[in-house]
Amino acid sequence: MSQDEGMFGVQGTGDTSGFGGLVRTGASTGSAERPYGSYFDEVADDLERAYPEFNDAIESVVIQNGELTFHVKREKLVDVAKILRDNPKLSFEMCLGVSGVHYPEQTDRELHAVYPLLSLTHNRRIRLEVSVPDADSHIPSLVEVWAGNNWHERETFDMFGIIFDGHAGLTRILMPDDWAGHPQRKDYPLGGIPVEFQGATIPAPSERRSYQ
């Protein structure tokens, strides 16, 4: 996770000025240990039984805020998705889209795609997360598994530049066709505001002084 230096809001020290060269390390979410609690054990067990390659495909299992996340290797994503949808004990009939997240500091795992799944049969929710390097931002498309992911994948491509292999028409959806860059990425340059006053500019939001 990220490290912020010289920032306010560092806990466990007497220095509240923020100028003491303090370092705040973001919380790391390691893999969870069994038992996971709630229905999460059951889902993990059922998936493991239905999918022999479970240990190979699932990089880690994270339980946070009462939510279960499977970090899936991208090569296995479609297999895992099909089993999650088709196995009657799992039956996650709905995928509620894709949310991209850009973590520039996570080397070789900069781009994440997050898929919230919903099972109407069992009234359960889980989440799949796939992380790929920025230099090779390809993830297999899930449109053949859940057709509703079509626009969501286009949006994530538009905003983050993640390329969903196998998508029939991966084009921009919200930004204009000839737009350069992917606006939701953290390294996307933001414009400052020109001021009609000699020598003055208002810096871009990402460059302004701010609390963090």
Place this chain on the structure above:
Amino acid sequence: MTFDPYASSRETTEGRVYSVTGGDWDELSTEIGATKEERVVVNMGPQHPSTHGVLRLILELEGETVTEARCAIGYLHTGIEKNTEYRTWTQGVTYVTRMDYLAPIFNETAYCMSTEKLLGITDQIPERAQVIRVMMMELNRISSHMVAFGTGGLELGALTPIFFAFRDRETVLDIFEEISGLRMNMAYIRPGGVAQDVPQDSVAHIREACRNMRKSFKDNETLLVGNSIWMKRTKDIGYLDLAGCMTLGVTGPILRAAGMPWDLRKSQPYSGYENYKFDVITTDTCDAYGRFLVRLGELEQSLRIIEQCCDSLDKLNGAPVMVADKKIAWPAQLAVGADGIGNSLPHIREIMGESMEALIHHFKIVTEGFRVPAGQAYAAVESPRGETGVHTVSDGGTRPYRVHFREPSFNNLQSTAAMCEGGMIADVISAVASIDPVMGGVDR
């Protein structure tokens, strides 16, 4: 250059760029005349009175039959998700409320629930705040469904429903104004509770409004239910069955009109919905008429919930509406003064005249905000259009690292092709109206 019926294009250094401005009709008709094809590609929108906002439909027609229908969106993209990353968590409410502008309370509540999940304070939200949230959401559901009837009717050429619908919508917006100071985009739900308590005499006003609305809802009901013209325009139109809904991720009235009693208020209750008595309305016709009936039925259920909320509010009179943790709670309640709405006078007196610490605290919370533990959370509410889900990621700072809205309008609009292809061009209007997309939510 070969003739492309969809859009003219030109080569640039960035690659081929398609122009969506549409063509000249004379030019188009000559070109069509030259070919033997019967096929016509028509751009409907983005500026069109019956596409429910700035939606562009690209229809491939053979005669009056639609052979292919595609949506082009993005004309109302405002970058709200990106904007929230440069504001505090509380300020984020002011942004997200503007996404689906007909259901602002639902956007706010879903966003706040997600934030509260990250903060780990979901079960510390005071009961009165939860009751107010539920009441505001149900009022909002009525006002949103009213627009669905009104504009939906207008698009099909029925001019009367909108007058009845907007009369009732005004009643609801007046209540919103009385409670929050604003009629739309209220930023009223805040992480930890609500911005301010419901004024003393509002509960009585709401009760009266419910009584009046129960009667006035009948106007649209008697006008449209069983109306032969309305039925001909909506029955068996925009057909999408349960399997189609599932694979397209369609939720809300469309799913319930396919016979599935799926309502997050019942199946995964939040904000104390498990304490209210109400029914999930379903039909099994899978068509635009069924969706109309579902929305109509939901109005009565919303009234039932609002009345139960009024009873709870009477019981919880004077109870807090913001979480007790002073490091998260917004420090001031709002009040209406001589010069309009602002911080309440007792609070101003305290921070300006009595306690330096209170002033510092107010300043820190308002300018800096609170820190949210690192991690991610997903929270969902049943909005008038289906599941509004919010995926928030925090890096431990005072501003969201990422906010993503899973907008039901965005998702449901994908079903346009499945609903319209093979039908008549006039039925496209009916089908899109039954999806009830709000372009502010679709494009965000």
